[in-house]
Amino acid sequence: MVAVASPVKHAVRAEDVNLYYGTKHALKGVNFAAPSRQVTAMIGPSGCGKSSFLRCLNRMNDRIPGAKVTGKFEVAGMDPYAKNADLMRLRRAVGMLFQKPNPFPSSVFENIALAPSLHYGIKGSTLEGMVEETLKRAALWDEVKDHLRRSALELSGGQQQRLCLARMLAVEPEILLMDEPCSALDPISTGKIEDLISELSKDYTVLIVTHNLQQAHRVSSQLAFFMLGELVEMGDTEAVFESAQSEVTRDYLSGRFG
Amino acid sequence: MAVLGSSRPNQAELHGRDVRRLRHGKFLIGVATTVHYLVVAMTLALIGTILVKGLPAISWEFLTSYPAEGMTQGGIWPMLRGSILLMVGTLALTLPFGLLGGIWLAEYAGDGRMARTLRASIATLAGTPSIIFGLFGLAIFVLKLKLGTSLLAGWFTLALFSIPIVVLTTEQALRAVPESIEDGAIALGLSRWQTIWKVMLPSALPGVMTGLVLTVTRAAGEAPPILMTAAIYYSTEKLSLGWETLKKPVANLPYHLAEGYRQGGVIPEKIIWGTCLTLMLFVLTINLFAIVIRTRARKKAGW
Ligand SMILES: Nc1ncnc2c1ncn2[C@@H]1O[C@H](COP(=O)(O)OP(=O)(O)OP(=O)(O)O)[C@@H](O)[C@H]1O
Numbered sequence: 001m002v003a004v005a006s007p008v009k010h011a012v013r014a015e016d017v018n019l020y021y022g023t024k025h026a027l028k029g030v031n032f033a034a035p036s037r038q039v040t041a042m043i044g045p046s047g048c049g050k051s052s053f054l055r056c057l058n059r060m061n062d063r064i065p066g067a068k069v070t071g072k073f074e075v076a077g078m079d080p081y082a083k084n085a086d087l088m089r090l091r092r093a094v095g096m097l098f099q100k101p102n103p104f105p106s107s108v109f110e111n112i113a114l115a116p117s118l119h120y121g122i123k124g125s126t127l128e129g130m131v132e133e134t135l136k137r138a139a140l141w142d143e144v145k146d147h148l149r150r151s152a153l154e155l156s157g158g159q160q161q162r163l164c165l166a167r168m169l170a171v172e173p174e175i176l177l178m179d180e181p182c183s184a185l186d187p188i189s190t191g192k193i194e195d196l197i198s199e200l201s202k203d204y205t206v207l208i209v210t211h212n213l214q215q216a217h218r219v220s221s222q223l224a225f226f227m228l229g230e231l232v233e234m235g236d237t238e239a240v241f242e243s244a245q246s247e248v249t250r251d252y253l254s255g256r257f258g
Numbered sequence: 259m260a261v262l263g264s265s266r267p268n269q270a271e272l273h274g275r276d277v278r279r280l281r282h283g284k285f286l287i288g289v290a291t292t293v294h295y296l297v298v299a300m301t302l303a304l305i306g307t308i309l310v311k312g313l314p315a316i317s318w319e320f321l322t323s324y325p326a327e328g329m330t331q332g333g334i335w336p337m338l339r340g341s342i343l344l345m346v347g348t349l350a351l352t353l354p355f356g357l358l359g360g361i362w363l364a365e366y367a368g369d370g371r372m373a374r375t376l377r378a379s380i381a382t383l384a385g386t387p388s389i390i391f392g393l394f395g396l397a398i399f400v401l402k403l404k405l406g407t408s409l410l411a412g413w414f415t416l417a418l419f420s421i422p423i424v425v426l427t428t429e430q431a432l433r434a435v436p437e438s439i440e441d442g443a444i445a446l447g448l449s450r451w452q453t454i455w456k457v458m459l460p461s462a463l464p465g466v467m468t469g470l471v472l473t474v475t476r477a478a479g480e481a482p483p484i485l486m487t488a489a490i491y492y493s494t495e496k497l498s499l500g501w502e503t504l505k506k507p508v509a510n511l512p513y514h515l516a517e518g519y520r521q522g523g524v525i526p527e528k529i530i531w532g533t534c535l536t537l538m539l540f541v542l543t544i545n546l547f548a549i550v551i552r553t554r555a556r557k558k559a560g561w
């Protein structure tokens with residue numbers, strides 16, 4: 001390896017993260033770092049805490065009664081858990097795509113326009129331009145350009161998920177958190193989202209949770225393997241797939257459990 | 259299938275059970291159908307009677323002219339006008355308080371002891387007979403606050419009657435919005451209030467509207483709350499819109515019906531049936547409006 005003068009920049013850093021749901025210890029001393037403008041995939045058996053970890057980063061765990069988080073964080077240059085943390089600013093910088101597409105029950109246009117108009121006061125033709133641009137970035141424009149005023153709920157599941165992606169991009173985040181974004185989609189829609197993820201990683205830091213190891217292999221350059229609330233292993237995707245340090249990781253990757 | 263069938267009930271047994279089950283089902287469906295037709299028949303009889311008896315009385319003249327000859331002739335304009343006035347004011351008062359109350363209960367109150375007690379109290383209020391509100395209005399608004407029997411006291415009383423119901427229907431409508439939608443809004447960096455106002459409420463709008471309009475029109479058709487707070491039997495007064503109007507009692511459709519019937523014989527039956535039909539159409543028209551607006555909202559949302 002060549003000695004690099006400037007160390008890798010990390011968009012997300014978390015040290016010694018513990019998360020409790022009441023008495024349930026869901027994350028145990030997790031140390032995690034995701035480099036900027038790369039795709040980091042998070043894998044692991046069901047219930048190991050992947051979603052919980054993602055939700056720590058934009059503080060969506062706040063919405064779960066009884067959830068308690070400890071640890072040191074740096075997310076998009078902010079400390080999410082600082083006393084004076086600005087949650088709205090944090091969530092503007094850290095977008096989130098959910099497992100099930102969750103468009104608002106309003107028009108395609110309004111879905112995308114709402115947040116930027118509230119956050120940045122964008123109006124009129126500027127707003128229309130930015131809606132068009134974000135829809136293009138989410139590879140949805142050609143399919144919806146003629147029915148921007150139609151309800152978003154009339155779109156297919158795959159289109160809805162890309163709409164949610166566009167909605168997230170319209171807020172101009174730095175980091176994109178995706179929690180199994182393709183698990184409710186057909187293979188073709190999944191392919192479209194995967195292509196998008198690769199494209200987006202040029203400009204954004206992407207963290208994606210997936211149960212699909214091939215998908216993790218295809219889209220990510222970093223891989224994090226969680227198990228029973230612990231981060232077992234983290235490293236270059238290729239390296240981990242080829243020669244994981246830990247035996248559990250090797251077992252999981254070879255499909256022996258999970 | 260003799261080989262497989264040995265431990266299974268034979269065809270005849272099976273058939274017998276099926277027939278019994280079928281008969282049982284047919285019987286229940288028969289009962290349900292009969293009840294259904296009965297309800298439809300009763301509704302039709304009700305509407306039919308009112309239509310047949312009321313329609314001959316109704317004319318543009320009837321709706322827009324004042325009573326004459328000691329109520330034995332003329333129209334019911336003051337009563338219709340009074341009902342419209344009562345409803346508009348009630349709506350204006352109920353809308354903000356009912357909405358804010360519902361939002362607060364659904365989004366802020368939580369599930370603690372306080373909230374549960376409060377919710378139970380509101381549910382009790384929502385189920386309280388309207389005459390109780392009438393008495394309360396009389397004691398507080400008319401006498402204590404010295405508003406007298408007046409439009410204003412009527413508004414307050416009817417709003418008091420409507421608000422608890424609207425609070426509950428609004429809360430229900432907001433709670434019916436999927437949590438994933440709220441999560442989506444919060445994750446975009448919207449504030450709590452923006453989430454509620456810009457995402458939750460629009461999503462819940464059809465339900466909120468239904469609750470609001472049904473309640474307020476029901477209130478507008480109620481006689482007991484205004485009996486002692488706002489109603490006057492006989493009014494031929496020309497109405498000037500101004501502060502003074504608020505302090506004056508108003509004639510209105512439900513009270514006119516109640517009183518007209520009680521004073522038996524003074525008001526010709528035809529006029530009473532006409533008033534009856536007018537009240538029904540009044541409520542129907544407003545509900546129709548609400549349905550149109552609601553369908554539009556729903557279509558836009560694609561619910
Ligand atoms: N709201 C909650 N309240 C209590 N416990 C929870 C809650 N959410 C998750 N947990 C628990 O925390 C642990 C981690 O859950 P989490 O959803 O983060 O797992 P996951 O890795 O995302 O699983 P999956 O792959 O099935 O999505 C699980 O044991 C789960 O039961």
Ligand SMILES: [Mg+2]
Pocket residue numbers: 050051052179
């Ligand atoms: Mg999960």
